[in-house]
Amino acid sequence: MSEANAKLEQFRGEARAWLAANFPRSLVGKAAVYMTYDLDVPMEGDALAWRTALGEKGWGTPTWPTEYGGGGLSQMEARVLQEEMHAIGAFNPIPILAGMGVTMVGPTVLEYGTEDQKQRHLPPIARGEVRWCLGYSEPNAGSDLASLATKAVDKGDYWEINGQKIWTSGADISQWCGALVRTDVNVGKRDGISFLMFPMDQPGVRTRPIKLIAGASPFCETFFDNARADKKDLLGKLNDGWSVGKRLLQHERQSQTGGAPMGGGGGSLQELAKKYVGLDSAGKLRDEDLRLRLAQHLMDAKTHSLTLARVAAESRGNAKVTAAASILKNSATHVAQARAELTLEIMGGNGLGWEGESFNDEEINAVRAWLSGKAMSIYGGSFEIQNNIISKNILGLPETTQKG
Amino acid sequence: MAALNEEQSILKDQAIAWINDNGPVAAFRAMRDSGNPLGFEQATWSAMADMGWPGILVPEEFGGSNLGYLTFGLILEELGKQLTASPLLASGLVGAAALILGGNAAQKKACLPRIADGSRIVTLAVDESTRHDPAGIALAAHKTANGFALSGDKCFVVEGGAATDFVVAARTAGNAGDANGITLFLVDGAADGISRTLLRTADSRGYAHLKFANLEVSHAAVLGDVDNGGALLDAILDRARAGVAAEMLGTASQAFAMTLEYLKTRKQFGQVIGAFQALGHRAAELYTEMELARSAVEGALAAIDADAADVPAMCSLSKCKAGAFLFRMSNQLIQIHGGIGMTDEFDAGFYLKRARALETMYGNQGFHRARFATLMGF
Numbered sequence A: 001m002s003e004a005n006a007k008l009e010q011f012r013g014e015a016r017a018w019l020a021a022n023f024p025r026s027l028v029g030k031a032a033v034y035m036t037y038d039l040d041v042p043m044e045g046d047a048l049a050w051r052t053a054l055g056e057k058g059w060g061t062p063t064w065p066t067e068y069g070g071g072g073l074s075q076m077e078a079r080v081l082q083e084e085m086h087a088i089g090a091f092n093p094i095p096i097l098a099g100m101g102v103t104m105v106g107p108t109v110l111e112y113g114t115e116d117q118k119q120r121h122l123p124p125i126a127r128g129e130v131r132w133c134l135g136y137s138e139p140n141a142g143s144d145l146a147s148l149a150t151k152a153v154d155k156g157d158y159w160e161i162n163g164q165k166i167w168t169s170g171a172d173i174s175q176w177c178g179a180l181v182r183t184d185v186n187v188g189k190r191d192g193i194s195f196l197m198f199p200m201d202q203p204g205v206r207t208r209p210i211k212l213i214a215g216a217s218p219f220c221e222t223f224f225d226n227a228r229a230d231k232k233d234l235l236g237k238l239n240d241g242w243s244v245g246k247r248l249l250q251h252e253r254q255s256q257t258g259g260a261p262m263g264g265g266g267g268s269l270q271e272l273a274k275k276y277v278g279l280d281s282a283g284k285l286r287d288e289d290l291r292l293r294l295a296q297h298l299m300d301a302k303t304h305s306l307t308l309a310r311v312a313a314e315s316r317g318n319a320k321v322t323a324a325a326s327i328l329k330n331s332a333t334h335v336a337q338a339r340a341e342l343t344l345e346i347m348g349g350n351g352l353g354w355e356g357e358s359f360n361d362e363e364i365n366a367v368r369a370w371l372s373g374k375a376m377s378i379y380g381g382s383f384e385i386q387n388n389i390i391s392k393n394i395l396g397l398p399e400t401t402q403k404g
Numbered sequence B: 001m002a003a004l005n006e007e008q009s010i011l012k013d014q015a016i017a018w019i020n021d022n023g024p025v026a027a028f029r030a031m032r033d034s035g036n037p038l039g040f041e042q043a044t045w046s047a048m049a050d051m052g053w054p055g056i057l058v059p060e061e062f063g064g065s066n067l068g069y070l071t072f073g074l075i076l077e078e079l080g081k082q083l084t085a086s087p088l089l090a091s092g093l094v095g096a097a098a099l100i101l102g103g104n105a106a107q108k109k110a111c112l113p114r115i116a117d118g119s120r121i122v123t124l125a126v127d128e129s130t131r132h133d134p135a136g137i138a139l140a141a142h143k144t145a146n147g148f149a150l151s152g153d154k155c156f157v158v159e160g161g162a163a164t165d166f167v168v169a170a171r172t173a174g175n176a177g178d179a180n181g182i183t184l185f186l187v188d189g190a191a192d193g194i195s196r197t198l199l200r201t202a203d204s205r206g207y208a209h210l211k212f213a214n215l216e217v218s219h220a221a222v223l224g225d226v227d228n229g230g231a232l233l234d235a236i237l238d239r240a241r242a243g244v245a246a247e248m249l250g251t252a253s254q255a256f257a258m259t260l261e262y263l264k265t266r267k268q269f270g271q272v273i274g275a276f277q278a279l280g281h282r283a284a285e286l287y288t289e290m291e292l293a294r295s296a297v298e299g300a301l302a303a304i305d306a307d308a309a310d311v312p313a314m315c316s317l318s319k320c321k322a323g324a325f326l327f328r329m330s331n332q333l334i335q336i337h338g339g340i341g342m343t344d345e346f347d348a349g350f351y352l353k354r355a356r357a358l359e360t361m362y363g364n365q366g367f368h369r370a371r372f373a374t375l376m377g378f
């Protein structure tokens, strides 16, 4: 065993011991309760104790620097930690509790933030105490985000914000917002944008939840009526918000490359098929057409995870990670959406159970996960926008009709 | 691409340089135009042997370099790009794998050094109909006083015209369709009991049908165990599939490169055609498919090198993924080139024809999708 491996194994021992001492056994099997994006689950009792312990250790944001509340771990150590958590049924609720804080705002603050911003904003995210939402999209600025119109005016000791955002995930339950706003209307549309951070609990901010096809209301319309952002909460340079905001979107895309289903079970699809559809005397799934499409899906899923591993291996020591992110996002989306469709098909009529005693939890989760999963090819840069990025940035094709 | 070690990088660069000078697609065209019935030039094969390529899998004690399948795949991929014709896949990979996995000490000693130096071309004779169906093997090997007598047909034997020796999958027990009862034999291709018919196929590779008329062989010709050769055959075939998939990836990635180049240069309606979003997106999707296929291809080769438990599933995955990408890419190569793509003078047709030939080799996508389901237990 190499020295590096030996150190990693030593870390594994430490992680295992710490988890054994701190993860409350009462939470085993409860991952699904606390790991859902759709609900604002109250933190109390053992769940609160677990969040607190994890936050104090910095392992809710394992790779962040320790001085800002992170765990200071390497990527390899973080992976080991994840494996050890998985092995005992533990889970990390902090990225969920922090909304957009862990996956998007945090990494961007780390990169562009002032020392003061890092000190004020990162530790509460790392402890899972402050939830962030993201005000990017507007009714008339979706894929064409740079056409956003929400305005911020310099009022001397604060910024005054007016306008409207839409599809703001978790706006009604978040304490802070990171938003792209127009700070100069007299320049090109990408040149007059800034990234501001401000608290949601103030008179000038109003949210109205929007109900989605899956039944829940995970996002809102957000209205700004003379809302205020502190002068010290401009992230990055004035009028340089487009670069800051794009960088954040790269973090978003990177976080959406896993291909894991949104909510719903992560169990084996072939076991599910055996249970609902059954095998014939030759040991084949009774539905030959489904059998082959299921095989194709499992191959696609395997190929996706092989690609994640390959990209990780190849990018070691090389910063050009993001070139592959668009490919991975589209592939992850394809795999997750296909999985949800197959789950539904395997369950037959029961896969459409909405509520009530006639359907079990797995069935009800499946239909909702199937519906929420349709968003994967829309947010974070839609499927088509990713293809624009691939054709333009990776393949070097001209931009004539492929913007974004 | 997989993170290569120094040895692999050097070998790959050497392959690219040599192929550019000696085996570009123009050389394939010249070979096709000459009507060469073997499907490759002897000089090309000798040069490959001089560079040690047929010995990449062969252990050092038998004159090879023992560099493994991932390394072999790098070469096959580069050859696939230019359709460089040779029996390297058939003999250096499939033939060598058969001997390495199934040969006894004497067989290895006699055969492997000569595979490695290119003086013998050993190829696998497995299929008996136009469909790949290893369990359906019917070619009979009856036990005789001194060994076995082989009677029956093999078809579409890869490099069957040039082969000096055949690894023949025969039935020594049971009936066609039974997984058990298969035995592999290593037979001299010049024996009287074998007759060959060379095939002229669209892709100009050297395939042959073989007829075995009571070919007598001794016990020494048995490769592996009598009656229980099914697992050995599967293991050889999996390596063959992973190798073909690497060649397919090369062929398809070259087709992609040609297409991308055309998207950037051909102008219509006052702009390069790659500026039309319909084509830009198609290119983006093909590129995505290519990156995914590469992971599958390299994953299977690495799994073989690591002797992983999931080699069969990985090899079916690899053949299926590379196959799907090459199928689509070869069609788009023609489509996106418009009329010029239909001309024999342009190379696109070579890639399309080769694509379909490789698709049938050692199991098409349908075969491997079904096999994958079986391997996953449903």
Ligand SMILES: Cc1cc2nc3c(=O)[nH]c(=O)nc-3n(C[C@H](O)[C@H](O)[C@H](O)COP(=O)(O)OP(=O)(O)OC[C@H]3O[C@@H](n4cnc5c(N)ncnc54)[C@H](O)[C@@H]3O)c2cc1C
Pocket (backbone or CB within 6 Å): A133, A134, A135, A136, A137, A138, A141, A142, A143, A144, A166, A167, A168, A169, A170, A219, A375, A378, A379, A380, A381, A382, A383, A384, A385, A388, A401, A402, A403, A404
């Ligand atoms: C579940 C969910 C959560 C979200 N959370 C947030 C959030 O927290 N904060 C936030 O700011 N936003 C959020 N969004 C909004 C999301 O970023 C936008 O929906 C997205 O940018 C697409 O914008 P749009 O909905 O206006 O669609 P449009 O941009 O109008 O797109 C409509 C269709 O046109 C296609 N299209 C658009 N432009 C092009 C082009 N150039 N080439 C080809 N096709 C094109 C799109 O791909 C799509 O198919 C969320 C969305 C969803 C669904």
